[in-house]
Amino acid sequence: MKKSGKHVENARKKVEARPYKLADATELIKKTHHTKFNETVELAINLGVDPKHSDQVVRGTVVLPHGLGKSVRVLVLAGGEKQREATEAGAEHVGGDELVQKIMEGWTDFDAVIATPDMMRSAGKLGKVLGPRGLMPNPKTGTVTADVAKAIKETKAGKVEFRVDKAGIVHCPVGKISFDAPKLADNAHAIINAVVKAKPAAAKAATAKPKAKPDAKTKPVASADKPKVAADKGAATTAAAPKQQ
Numbered sequence: 001m002k003k004s005g006k007h008v009e010n011a012r013k014k015v016e017a018r019p020y021k022l023a024d025a026t027e028l029i030k031k032t033h034h035t036k037f038n039e040t041v042e043l044a045i046n047l048g049v050d051p052k053h054s055d056q057v058v059r060g061t062v063v064l065p066h067g068l069g070k071s072v073r074v075l076v077l078a079g080g081e082k083q084r085e086a087t088e089a090g091a092e093h094v095g096g097d098e099l100v101q102k103i104m105e106g107w108t109d110f111d112a113v114i115a116t117p118d119m120m121r122s123a124g125k126l127g128k129v130l131g132p133r134g135l136m137p138n139p140k141t142g143t144v145t146a147d148v149a150k151a152i153k154e155t156k157a158g159k160v161e162f163r164v165d166k167a168g169i170v171h172c173p174v175g176k177i178s179f180d181a182p183k184l185a186d187n188a189h190a191i192i193n194a195v196v197k198a199k200p201a202a203a204k205a206a207t208a209k210p211k212a213k214p215d216a217k218t219k220p221v222a223s224a225d226k227p228k229v230a231a232d233k234g235a236a237t238t239a240a241a242p243k244q245q
Contacts, residue, residue: 007034026184039177045170059163061141062194066183067158069176075110077119089149114151
């Protein structure tokens with residue numbers, strides 16, 4: 001087994017094998033941070049569900065109170081007057097069938113896609129391109145809407161989408177490691193509350209695992225009212241490597 005680096009070992013020494021409140025966990029994440037780039041802190045929530053059953057699929061969106069700490073390039077597929085509304089609302093790319101064709105040819109210089117209902121016949125052709133990237137417009141996530149201005153505003157303000165994966169876990173970015181700990185905690189609370197609210201009655205009690213650093217293995221346990229965090233014995237601060245963006 002490969003030996004961990006000195007930074008990881010030093011981080012592990014700062015983590016006690018006891019439960020942590022979410023506010024304390026975010027403070028600890030910042031204290032054990034040792035990379036030079038501005039990592040993305042990610043929250044992983046183990047819902048104890050079986051997504052093979054349709055009544056246990058959990059998905060939704062939430063606008064983070066402090067955003068994600070990055071600019072979001074929004075593409076809007078619309079026609080007529082809605083194109084003007086989208087441009088005025090700050091969308092970086094606005095168009096109709098010509099943009100659909102451009103995307104089908106391999107262009108993906110954007111971070112979010114919003115479409116008006118009348119454009120979904122054309123946008124439906126983009127499933128193989130946008131689907132794997134999690135960018136396919138969907139009415140359930142508010143990205144297929146006639147109110148493009150509102151959708152653009154929410155997306156740029158830090159709206160994130162969550163969906164349970166095959167293992168019954170929801171992964172969601174919380175913010176950048178450069179955020180103050182209270183802001184990370186606020187964003188994490190918002191996500192946890194949204195996920196618990198979206199959790200179907202058939203699902204089991206929710207548990208959460210915040211991630212922020214390589215080799216981190218913290219185990220937060222979250223409920224709608226009292227989210228808290230429990231650290232794995234001998235763990236540092238995360239269960240997976242953070243994303244560099």
